[in-house]
Amino acid sequence: MTRHVWIDASAGVAGDMLLGALLDAGASLPAVQSAVDAVAGGAVRIRTREVTRAGLRALKAEVEVLADDPSHRTWRDLRDRLKEADAATAVFRCLAEAEGRVHGIPAEDVHFHEVGALDAIADVVGCCAALADLGVTSVSAGPVALGSGTVRAQHGRLPVPAPAVAELARGWQVSAGGDGELATPTGMALLRTLARACEPLPPMVLDRVGVGAGTRDPAGRSNVVRVLVGAGEAPVEEPPPAGREQSAVLLEANVDDLDPRLWPGILAALLRRGASDAWLVPIVMKKGRPAHTLSVLCSPALAGPLREQIFRDTSTLGIRHSPYGKVALDRGFADVTVDDTRVVVKIGHRDGVILQVMPEFEDVAALARRQDRPERLVLQDALAAALDAGLTVGAELGMTLRPA
Structure with a gap:
């Protein structure tokens, strides 16, 4: 048997909301505070209070900063501070890699700005400690509401979802869900690092429910994250992936009327344009015609440009596309x-x-x-x-x- 947590992020997700939900589900606040103190050195205090969001009772987790803290930290700074907090380290690594891809810089050099502040460290370390205190062995989550509109950031207004949130949400089922920023980078990094899958509520014997509140109380929508905790059958263990999970798109086209001498140049051009891989498979089509299947693996962002290049450089009349996941070192x-x-x-x-x-x-x-x-x-x-x-x-x- 396993102890499983399923996260309902259908109204969005943020670090403090998830922390409040786990504490509401029975995680020990002293245990969580002790884990945070081990990282933050007693510089923050976690408090809780009951609130209502659109008429629904919820627990609001609030982090009180007791000491001055630099507002900018690099991933290297945070990694040194986290030391042995393995799960929290993985969350911040996930966030650093997403921010690095968004800004086109190495993850080591990412400046977290307000994400690097003590309250965010408390959210991440606190959530990981709360899961451990509840005896959780596995986590999954449902689709995430990301929001819509714009949000003010350090360098001006950004569209919602913010770039880092959109990067972290790749490969996950999402929706707008409402106005404003409903998912934060910290919340998405927690969900993507800790949750094994995006799935409906799995079969389990439910014994605890926790509801964590966001700061705002908008009309007509409960601004909360829920966690459902229960026991279920142990899943079949699979070996851990050898690298970082990524979303990918596979483009395929069957071609039976192209001069085969053109294929080497076409494959090389697709790779130069950014395809992760491109290859040919000999096939036999209708009426016994010899042909090739062109396959191109790429990131979702490059699927459109590479599809246009295939139409331009080959004689195909149609291209199939399928979403895939891949693990890359x-x-x-x-x-x-x-x-x-x-x-x-x-x-x-x-x-x-x-x-x-x-x-x-x-x-x-x-x-x-x-x-x-x-x-x-x-x-x-x-x-x-x-x-x-x-x-x-x-x-x-x-x-x-x-x-x-």
Whole structure:
């Protein structure tokens, strides 16, 4: 048996709302405060009070900051402060990576602004501690209301959902749900890190319900997050993903009337345009015609431009598209030297540990041609050079890689 929490975020989600709901479901406030003190050093106090939201009783969690705190923190600063708070570290890492993608900078350099303040640390650490105190072994959530309109940020007004919220919501079922900002970056990062799936309420023996309140009390809508806690059957365990989960789109087209000499250039152009991968599969179509299926895997943001490129560069009359999830390692490039020649090596890594090492074959082939040697031997030399440089599977990544 497992102890499961299902999060109802149909009215939105924020860190303080989720914390209030978990405390309302029976999590110990002293236990939560102790966990927060271990990170924040007694600089914040969590208080609770009962309120109503559109006539519904709820618990409002409020964080009182007892000490001055810099309003700007980088992910590196927060990671040092969190130390052994593993779940909270994962939440902030998720948020840093989303903010980095939005602003086009490395996650290490992301400045969290108000998200880096002590009250946000209390929300994240508090939620993780509350789940542990409730004995929760698994979490899932329903669709999330993101809101609509605009919100004021440090650099001016932004559309709702805010860019970081939209990035964090990729691959999750969402709706507008109402006016204003209904989901915050901290709330979405908590949900995406802690919840295993977006799903309807799963079968379980329900024993606790918690309702957490947001700050506003808009007319006609209960501004709350609910958590439903109960016991259910243990799910079949799957091995953890080897990297970061991402949303993807698969574009496919069957083509039977294109000069096959054009395909190498078409595949190369799609990859240059940003496709994650592109490939051909030989097929037989109606009337026994030999043909190819063109498959292109890409991010949702590139699906439209790449679809137009396929229409432009091939003779297809239609393109299928399907949403997919994928798990991708973080990756980057390093240089090694083989016989006084630079060879680029691609590194796949996770949490600072190298999981894949492979020399770029074009560099290997070019060096093999210059030396009039078999490519397989030059490839072995490149792998040996990578090993000498400490780039080996299972080793800690001790250098900064060039972006892939």
